[in-house]
Amino acid sequence: MAKKILNNIRKLRFFANEMTQQELAEKIGASRQTIIAIEAGKYSPSLELAFRIAEAFGVSIGEVFSHEE
Amino acid sequence: MSYQVKRSIVSIVLGIIVLGAYCIYAYSNYQSGAIAANDLKTWASTMLVFIGIGIFATIVIQIVFHILLSVGIAVQEKLRNGTVDESTINKTIKAEMVTDEMDKLIELKSMRIGFVVAGIGFVAALVSLILNYSPVVMINIMFVSFSAGSIFEGFTQIYFYRTGV
Numbered sequence: 066m067a068k069k070i071l072n073n074i075r076k077l078r079f080f081a082n083e084m085t086q087q088e089l090a091e092k093i094g095a096s097r098q099t100i101i102a103i104e105a106g107k108y109s110p111s112l113e114l115a116f117r118i119a120e121a122f123g124v125s126i127g128e129v130f131s132h133e134e
Numbered sequence: 135m136s137y138q139v140k141r142s143i144v145s146i147v148l149g150i151i152v153l154g155a156y157c158i159y160a161y162s163n164y165q166s167g168a169i170a171a172n173d174l175k176t177w178a179s180t181m182l183v184f185i186g187i188g189i190f191a192t193i194v195i196q197i198v199f200h201i202l203l204s205v206g207i208a209v210q211e212k213l214r215n216g217t218v219d220e221s222t223i224n225k226t227i228k229a230e231m232v233t234d235e236m237d238k239l240i241e242l243k244s245m246r247i248g249f250v251v252a253g254i255g256f257v258a259a260l261v262s263l264i265l266n267y268s269p270v271v272m273i274n275i276m277f278v279s280f281s282a283g284s285i286f287e288g289f290t291q292i293y294f295y296r297t298g299v
Contacts, residue, residue: 107298
């Protein structure tokens with residue numbers, strides 16, 4: 066059975082001085098549309114993009130993404 | 135609505151207009167007898183003309199679309215901040231047009247759907263020959279199916295942008 070990938074991007078943005086989706090997109094070199102899709106669980110990013118998101122918040126990749134049990 | 139979705143809608147509308155224009159032109163000429171049913175050369179040149187029109191129209195529409203997009207962004211900036219700063223507009227346009235891995239994935243997936251539609255049309259065209267239809271019917275089926283494939287590609291892109299990929 067396929068597990069769903071969950072993320073804490075919304076929470077991490079909140080704790081990063083309410084970083085906007087556009088600001089995050091610019092930081093990681095992606096489009097705002099992609100950030101919206103990732104946050105909504107409609108798109109699972111590549112490992113490279115996932116690492117860039119984690120680096121943008123200064124946390125480990127495990128703190129951004131998790132597997133639904 | 136994102137830039138990519140807007141672009142897909144423009145491409146779909148253009149595809150439908152060009153295909154519709156071809157169908158009306160070809161059908162009316164065929165009915166009036168201006169193009170003979172077995173005159174492959176005239177049919178081929180008609181299709182080539184419409185392919186040319188399609189390419190030219192795509193270039194013109196894309197230019198007009200980008201101009202309108204820029205104007206739209208400028209108007210939004212004016213309403214929001216009361217001033218129009220050129221650097222802000224350029225920055226917003228640049229941010230709108232960013233393409234990343236999700237866009238590439240959606241493009242690939244939708245292109246596959248487009249090829250499937252065109253492929254089905256190609257098989258249908260071959261079947262029409264086996265069923266003793268004229269070669270004109272065959273090339274018309276191929277032309278319409280390739281155009282339909284391009285339109286389906288646009289619809290699939292919108293679907294993936296809406297539902298995720």
